[in-house]
Amino acid sequence: MxxxxxxxxxxxxxxxxxxxxxxxxxxxxxxxxxxxxxxxxxxxxxxxxxxxxxxxxxxxxxxxxxxxxxxxxxxxxxxxxxxxxxxxxxxxxxxxxxxxxxxxxxxxxxxxxxxxxxxxxxxxGNFEQYTYYDLSINLDRHVVKRGETEITLSPREFKLLLFFMQNKERVVTRAEIAEAAWDLNFDTNTNVVDVYINYLRNKLDKGYDTKFIQTIKGRGYLFEQYTEE
Structure with a gap:
């Protein structure tokens, strides 16, 4: 971003x-x-x-x-x-x-x-592309793929995914996500972050054995590849 x-x-x-x-x-x-x-x-x-x-x-x-x-x-x-x-x-x-x-x-x-x-x-020597496991983001074209399958995201979902990719394998708080993806001070009474993370989960993880978005109880979220047992 x-x-x-x-x-x-x-x-x-x-x-x-x-x-x-x-x-x-x-x-x-x-x-x-x-x-x-x-x-x-x-x-x-x-x-x-x-x-x-x-x-x-x-x-x-x-x-x-x-x-x-x-x-x-x-x-x-x-x-x-x-x-x-x-x-x-x-x-x-x-x-x-x-x-x-x-x-x-x-x-x-x-x-x-x-x-x-x-x-x-x-x-x-950098290019406008992020890759992680089988997930890729082309920033120039705003295209997201898992393998060869293109995933359609809304602008807000795209911004949220980009933030996760830039902070992969690190626990991020809901406040950090809100500031990065919405440019706002975090309101503890809103569930907008959780709602959009669920939207993103459904598009990225649903139907795949390897998933990305993990909830870390009491701390926030972790974007890291994992397989559900």
């Missing part, structure tokens, strides 16, 4: 972009100031940064230069309402990987993000 840092001080634009990214199964951290963005990149790793140029403290060029001086090589996509050739050149020379003028088509933004993620994965 790719994590995006969104640096945008226009609350209307930020809300629109953040909502769309979450619907596309990205995790999103939104900040409104340049110094906040720099601090975030020092505290945690991101898969990509969407960086507006016009910010209330530092401008996006200075933010980008600072990030690069600290040898943080995360892909950066700059956004700007001016969209002049001179500004594009300035952004790229500051260390940005791509540049998109406002207003923009949201699907174009997604395509540019995915292109940067693919490039980064290729450089690292």
């Amino acid at each position: 790719s994590k995006i840092l969104l640096v945008e001080d226009d609350s209307r634009v930020a809300s629109f972009v953040e909502k769309g990214l979450r619907e596309k199964l990205f995790q999103v951290r939104h900040v409104m100031k340049g110094y906040e963005a720099i601090e975030e990149t020092m505290q945690q790793e991101f898969d990509a940064i969407i960086l507006d140029i016009m910010l209330p403290d530092l401008d996006g060029f200075d933010v980008c230069r600072t990030i690069r001086r600290r040898e943080i090589n995360v892909p950066i996509i700059m956004l700007s309402a001016l969209n002049t050739p001179e500004e594009k050149i300035q952004g790229l020379e500051a260390g940005a990987d791509d540049y998109l003028g406002k207003p923009f088509n949201f699907l174009e933004l997604i395509a540019r993000i995915n292109a940067q993620l693919r490039r980064k994965s290729f450089e690292k």
Whole structure:
């Protein structure tokens, strides 16, 4: 599950972009100031940064230069309402990987993000695929298979499975699952996590001797291959 840092001080634009990214199964951290963005990149790793140029403290060029001086090589996509050739050149020379003028088509933004993620994965020798036992997830095509059998999942189920695959063979709590798959603080009075895990179990495990999702009483869930005795 790719994590995006969104640096945008226009609350209307930020809300629109953040909502769309979450619907596309990205995790999103939104900040409104340049110094906040720099601090975030020092505290945690991101898969990509969407960086507006016009910010209330530092401008996006200075933010980008600072990030690069600290040898943080995360892909950066700059956004700007001016969209002049001179500004594009300035952004790229500051260390940005791509540049998109406002207003923009949201699907174009997604395509540019995915292109940067693919490039980064290729450089690292990684590919957009997770495999475990006979289970595979193709992130580019959103295809899940057990062996040669394709399994149809809803977007929420897909996001939940991806979280499990990234945390396989480790017990995860219901709160961790809720934060990763729903981007919300866990409400102990809701059973939404358990409901969706049951949905996922029915699609992944039902009819197979080897199963994946185990309930660890009092602790949470474990995604690990096992055979029922």
